Amino acid sequence: METESRSEEHKEPPVETSEPDRRQTTRERGDRSEAPCGSTEEAREPSEREPESCAAEGNPAETKCPCDPETEGGGSGWKEARKLRKTNSWKMVRFQDPSEERDVVERDSAAESLFPDQAPKEWTSSTFEELFAAEEWQDITENRLLRKKVLESSDPSGPSPSWGQEVTVKMQCVLEDRTVVEKDSKLVFVIGEGDVNQALEECVMSMQMGEVSLLLADSQYAYGLLGREPDVPAWAPLLYQLQLLDFRDKPDPLTLPVADRIRIGNQKRERGNFHFQREEYSLAARAYSMALSVLTTRSGDGGDDGVKVDEEEEVREYRVKCLNNLAAAQLKLEQYEEALGTSRDVLTLEQNNVKALFRTGKLLSDKGEYKEAMEVLKKALKLEPTTKAIHAELSKLVRRQLGGKDVQEWSSKQAEVLGDNIAPFLVPKKKKPAGISWKFILGALLVALGSLVTSVILTARN
Numbered sequence: 001m002e003t004e005s006r007s008e009e010h011k012e013p014p015v016e017t018s019e020p021d022r023r024q025t026t027r028e029r030g031d032r033s034e035a036p037c038g039s040t041e042e043a044r045e046p047s048e049r050e051p052e053s054c055a056a057e058g059n060p061a062e063t064k065c066p067c068d069p070e071t072e073g074g075g076s077g078w079k080e081a082r083k084l085r086k087t088n089s090w091k092m093v094r095f096q097d098p099s100e101e102r103d104v105v106e107r108d109s110a111a112e113s114l115f116p117d118q119a120p121k122e123w124t125s126s127t128f129e130e131l132f133a134a135e136e137w138q139d140i141t142e143n144r145l146l147r148k149k150v151l152e153s154s155d156p157s158g159p160s161p162s163w164g165q166e167v168t169v170k171m172q173c174v175l176e177d178r179t180v181v182e183k184d185s186k187l188v189f190v191i192g193e194g195d196v197n198q199a200l201e202e203c204v205m206s207m208q209m210g211e212v213s214l215l216l217a218d219s220q221y222a223y224g225l226l227g228r229e230p231d232v233p234a235w236a237p238l239l240y241q242l243q244l245l246d247f248r249d250k251p252d253p254l255t256l257p258v259a260d261r262i263r264i265g266n267q268k269r270e271r272g273n274f275h276f277q278r279e280e281y282s283l284a285a286r287a288y289s290m291a292l293s294v295l296t297t298r299s300g301d302g303g304d305d306g307v308k309v310d311e312e313e314e315v316r317e318y319r320v321k322c323l324n325n326l327a328a329a330q331l332k333l334e335q336y337e338e339a340l341g342t343s344r345d346v347l348t349l350e351q352n353n354v355k356a357l358f359r360t361g362k363l364l365s366d367k368g369e370y371k372e373a374m375e376v377l378k379k380a381l382k383l384e385p386t387t388k389a390i391h392a393e394l395s396k397l398v399r400r401q402l403g404g405k406d407v408q409e410w411s412s413k414q415a416e417v418l419g420d421n422i423a424p425f426l427v428p429k430k431k432k433p434a435g436i437s438w439k440f441i442l443g444a445l446l447v448a449l450g451s452l453v454t455s456v457i458l459t460a461r462n
Contacts, residue, residue: 114172114185115212115241118151122214128176128237131216140202145218148203151241152212160208161247163192167204171242181231181238190250193290194283195271197222199238207244215240226278253294258311262318265295269322276325281332288326295319320346324355336363354384358393365397373397 113119122131131137132144140146161167167189173182189195191205199217207213219225219235227234253261272287295318297307323346330339340363346356361377364370374397381390 114170114183115243118212118241120151120214122149123174123239123241124178128216128239131239132218137216138206140206141221146199146202146221147216148206149214150211151214152210152243154208154210156208158208160206161191161204161244163205164190164250165247166190166250167244168246169200169204169242169244171200171240173238173240175232175236175238179231181228182240186245193268194275194287195267199240200242203240203242204244204247209244209247212241212243215242254296254299258297258307258315261294261296262311262314265291265315265318265322268294269318269325272322272325272329276329279332281329285326285329285333288322288329291322292319292326295322316349320350320353323349324353327356327359331359336366339363340367352379352383354380354387357383358387358390361397362393365393365400368400370397370401374401 122134132147134147134149137147137149140148169187170185171182171187172180172184174180187196189200191201197217199215199221202221203213203215217238217240219237222238223232223234223236225234227236232238253264256264268287268291272284272291275281275284275287295315297312297315323342327339327342327346330336330342340360343356343359343363346353347360350356357376357380361373361380364373364376374394377390377394377397381387381394384390
């Protein structure tokens with residue numbers, strides 16, 4: 001029986017962002033009005049571009065890969081009723097409930113400073129090389145690649161945020177040419193959960209309440225080799241101006257209203273998608289796992305009484321998306337057993353989820369559990385009979401079952417009803433026409449040659 005390596009690559013298209021993300025990011029860049037490229041599904045996502053998938057325009061079933069990571073999809077009635085909207089918070093998407101009194105401040109120009117009364121020379125004109133060498137700056141790290149300068153101090157003996165606490169900061173960020181690339185008047189994140197880059201997490205732990213500081217971050221503490229398309233180049237250091245507004249213990253998700261859990265869960269999921277696009281799969285898996293810990297309708301006492309039906313359905317839908325994305329990241333990390341368990345978790349919530357069925361069938365086939373794999377893949381094929389990836393996997397499974405011998409090929413032709421019979425999709429290989437034996441050809445040549453010699457001799461005698 002043929003066995004194939006479990007390390008065979010599971011090809012997964014990159015997660016992409018949604019069309020609302022493009023509009024939001026463009027607004028934040030203000031004067032830099034060029035549309036972003038390469039990050040969303042109408043800017044990159046049919047994987048998170050607006051429905052999250054890798055389908056192209058036209059017939060999505062023919063081009064969509066059932067193993068694509070999940071992203072924002074089309075809205076249903078109850079989801080539109082909620083109208084969660086994305087705020088101006090650079091690449092990290094936050095969701096705000098419109099019922100809140102405080103409105104999101106829309107800024108039409110990136111040149112508008114959040115700190116109009118504090119514009120020191122370091123912020124406006126100094127080169128980054130000068131700032132990295134300046135003596136009056138404090139080193140946050142020993143390698144002098146993360147430095148800060150206090151512009152407005154508070155009580156130096158006051159407490160500072162610590163690992164795992166939730167902080168609120170006002171911040172803006174520029175490149176060395178002073179192009180604004182990040183800006184948020186009220187950015188909320190939990191230290192250590194990867195909601196923001198390492199530079200911000202390290203810096204806020206050295207600040208006191210109300211402090212205003214400049215933060216100079218080398219690229220290895222920001223966006224590194226990859227940068228952040230389309231506005232932060234590779235290996236670009238960043239200069240931040242930020243103020244610590246508040247910090248507190250992280251709230252227990254089970255004590256929050258379901259609407260807040262959905263908002264926070266989506267924030268974590270979007271951050272996971274950001275890391276997945278950058279091929280930072282470990283960080284993506286961690287973000288998806290944290291989103292799943294928040295996306296629940298259970299209360300602190302273990303019950304779920306009083307939860308509205310539409311909220312329960314919304315939580316379930318987002319859990320399915322997070323689980324599918326987590327499975328995609330686990331496959332990239334070659335964590336096959338974990339990916340199989342995660343895919344099965346999806347099927348307990350949504351038994352006809354084609355992505356989860358495809359991944360489950362593929363992983364079972366790779367494990368050698370061919371009978372169960374065939375049942376799962378046939379179910380996926382009945383749901384999406386024109387998806388080529390499922391046909392290809394079934395063809396591979398048939399070859400494995402028959403030991404890699406001369407077997408029938410899996411045809412991608414359309415079938416009206418499949419049922420339990422896979423014969424409509426099997427076509428025998430065309431037999432090559434029998435060729436002429438080389439022995440026959442050699443014999444004919446010898447007879448012809450003998451005849452030619454005989455005729456020459458007879459002619460010579462005559």
